[in-house]
Amino acid sequence: MGLQTESPGPVPFGMPLRRLLSGNALLVVILGLPVLAGVAGAILPAFGYLPALGGRDLTLVHLVELARQPHVLRSALTGLAAGLITTFAALAIVGTFVAGFAGTWAFTRIQHLVSPLLAVPHAAAAFALAFLVAPSGFLLRLASPELTGFTRPPDWLVPNDPYALSMIAGLISKEVPFLFLVALAALPQLAVARAARLTAALGYGRVLGFGVSLWPALYRQIRLPVFAVLAYSVSVVDVAIIIGPQLPPTLPVRIAQWAAYPDLDARFLASAGALVQLATVLAAMAIWNVAERFGRIALARLTSSGRRLAEDGALRVAAALLMTGCAVTIFAGLGLLSLWSAAGLWPFPDALPESLTTRTWLRTLPQLRVPLGTTIALALSAALLALLVAILLLYRNGGRKNGAGYRLLYLPLLVPEISFVFGLQILLFSAGVSPAFASVLAVHFLFVLPYVLLSLSAPWRELDPRFERIAAGLGKSPLEILFKVRLPLLFRACLTALAVGFSVSVSLYLPTLLVGSGRLTTITTEAVALASGGDRRVIGVHALVQSLLPFLAFLVASLGPQLLFRNRRAMRT
């Protein structure tokens, strides 16, 4: 009919530009191209094509060379297994917890405990765990020498155990809050209370009742984030450096090492590694796909078997304990980090240091000034840039979740970062772009935008449309409505999105390291660099500063509206 639709008024752009800017197309350009270019940039050198280094002939030597590296298969398989186990465990914990507690009092309580965990950078969480479980860590100190008899730290390969158990534990504790938050966002679209009453009336326990009635719908909603978790866990670098296996490290860590060799020829090897890592992630996804199929069959069998699992108390308690455990472990570890950063002499097996001192802080802070400045400048610019683009995208497509384009958002999260970021580094290197703030910022932006957009799109959609209708009736143009009505009303949501973007940027390790070629140091690259054999007290300072930054960002996001709208009650909550 060609009647007026939701977007009132004339569009401020000419026709071709308008089409380019129409939400999804813009997303393809902004996120799709760099990721694909990055993948290409990693794959071509793997087959020997890298004109900048004189490689013009297609060859398999580099892949053969990769295969000759000691234990390379083991490196790849360890990462693959760790990623699959992490994803499965995190999903099982979150799924069982949501099924067992959705809509209860305990649910809200645990939600408040777990949510802040999302803001803790992966590296800081890994250090927190390391400080707890290391042979000279807090847990063993608590039990020594009374229970263990140890007067010296035992010679255990913890937290860098060859089976990657510590790494899996660290990853689970960080992926649980992420999946939980994603599930939380999907829950309002499900009739949780009604399904719970219905299945309870049929005699089901809470967990299985949820499982047979709502789980398929919930899983459909969180499937992409689950795959993002899988891709991330299989390819993780910073956590693997801190608490992953060492002899040999996982493949992504080795690729990062090759990429950082001064010998430029090692880049061909790294490229070959990046290609294999891409294949590893694809294999992980294929395995997950098969697992999903088995899961569906198992659930269907369970549903038709008539089993009710009415006595699921123990299962629910276990899920709640594991959820709480993730938060308690990491926060206790962070507390321990702070204690170490201020500890004087602290010999094993004393549970507490003999004295406290500010010496480490005073000594370390001056060295932190430059990386801290870089970190904040990067994070603020990336978050602001991402917020602007997110607002533009949402404005152009009215906040609708348009199938394919919207899924593109997840692209930078689904392609292993070691593969495409390394490819981007090679492309930049080939183009003669020397590592600089701008190029690192551009890559940070790729990782920040999806999170900022995801964070802003729900409040954007949920704003009462009547405000804008009234404003349009009052004669305001679409842009006036955007700036004078929508954005002020979404002020809090915008600040939260900024804080999310800021935190993501702060925690980025690999993009900063690779694209910055080590010349741009942030608090995160400094902290991870300390992992091998660093001084615990200095690590404590770094990890603490690193995790304080996101918390400060969220603090500002929650105080901003209070201050700016002191006199507007409805704007403060």
Added chain:
Amino acid sequence: MQEIAEAKSLTLADVAIRLTGRTLLAVSATILPGEVLTIMGPSGSGKSTLLAFAGGFLDPAFEVSGRILVGAEDLTQVPANRRHAGILFQDPMLFPHLSVGGNIAFAIPPAVKGHKARRALAEAALEEVGLGGFFDRDPETLSGGQKARVALQRLLVSAPRFLLLDEPFSKLDAALRQQTRELVFSKAKAAGLPTILVTHDSADAQAAGGRVIEVGSEEEA
């Protein structure tokens, strides 16, 4: 007089609203300045959709045929912000980030220049409904009746060409409802605005005192 009145009437020409092929509602009417046309019907009868059509913000899921005109000007393809439709919803929808006076000043047409002149106009508009001195108040601190009055004045200062009322009294308590109805209808009449009222409350229709079209029963009065 008659000619001017003709020029400002609102016409719904063969408007029919369909959802997935089913006709929800069909209306053809001319509303004279100061006249109220009441559309009465249960929820889901398409009456709010009619207002969305008239206001210019229809959900694309609905199919609508027909035209809407003010005087001789066809508004059917005109964007919402150039139609100058004054809208009242069930809720007053005061902008929570602006002061009470800021809400009114926001609505004053840009033709009124100068901060002082705009503020004076807004203060006068508040004074008119017994809210003098409320300019700097937070809308959230107002009572339901006060909010409703601010919403009405906000709409009137914007110099609308017609009014669209979407059950604007249904959330007020009985005493306040009567008062607010009288205020709204007398102001609409005084301003010579053609008005469409959508409601399911026959008392609203009576108070409006104009033609009533009942929908849901497919009956035109």
